[in-house]
Amino acid sequence: MATPDRFSAAAILREGGVFWITGLAESGKTTVASILARQLRQIGIRPVLLDGNVVREALGETRSFDREGRRNMAYTYARFGRMLAGQGQVVICSTISLFHDVQAWNRENIERYYEVFLDVPLEELKKRDSKGVYSTADHKEVVGIGVKPEFPKNPDLRIANFSDTDPESAASRILGECMAGTAR
Template sequence: MMPSVADPAPVLWITGLSGAGKTTVAGLLTERLRLRGGSWVMLDGDRMRAMLPWPGGYEREEREKIAFYYGRLCAEISGQGIGVVCATVSMFHSVRRCNRDTMPGYREIYLRVPIEELRRRDSKGLYGASDAGGLVGVDIAAEMPEAPDLVIENHGGQSPEDAVSVILAAMEKDFRGLRSIRRSDQNPEQSKAE
């Protein structure tokens, strides 16, 4: 039997369209959080999809089912006291509502990048190949986040490091779960006073 954790760790759900920089930002953010102390894991939508116990399709219904699966996985890890940084498109209101309702430390970070910028930086050839169908935001309607905790606008002038700095600053100000993200060199009495 697994011991229960009274205080679940934060879940940082980094969402945005394909090519917005979610995986890069999530990887850098996870590294920085680990340096500050605490246990953190990064989950990436593409890598999780490759590990699914069933062949996940790309139709809307299948994508939504997979996004719910990602949320349940994040909740399980968080419930064991390990912080989660999850990079995923998952553009469904139903999934985000469920995440908020079931994960006390859930924070939604939306990387909003205009479609023109996504096409310009398209290193995977996703937007050029979108004529084949199946690309969220182009062929499949995306339900853009309605009330994310943080929106990072990037029209091409912001680096992934800049985005991580913005996220860390927001976390230090008002994200829940601060016990897991405070710098290890900070005085514990100072943390209580904030």
């Protein structure tokens, strides 16, 4: 079991584990996760990428975006991540999943768990809005507006993914933590 007394992030690359990349919609989770996956492949590691939207679609769960539906899906991503990591896989999970109970479950139940919070101000997210998430007329199911987010209390890595930080450098920071063998 993982404990808040951390392991070396490099252990994920050696033994398998979960990189949990979280943040609000449009914070760059999918992009950063995809770049991190590419960077890992370049050094000979073949990660499993679990993108929240892709997993939802694969499971046929494309309707439950209220708070409880989102929480249930977050636990689904977490259980998939734990299952794959338990088989020695390096898993990159990109998901909103901003629930303290899910974050705590991950730390308690995933042996090598590394939480990355992409911290982007709401005004910047609204500017990016490539999917029309923030411009929709009905905001009741939008995390950060209608659904209250529970931002990570102590992420292993917090990245301000805007302004001078681009997705490539954000992914490189995550990989750099692993290659340096440090956890914070």
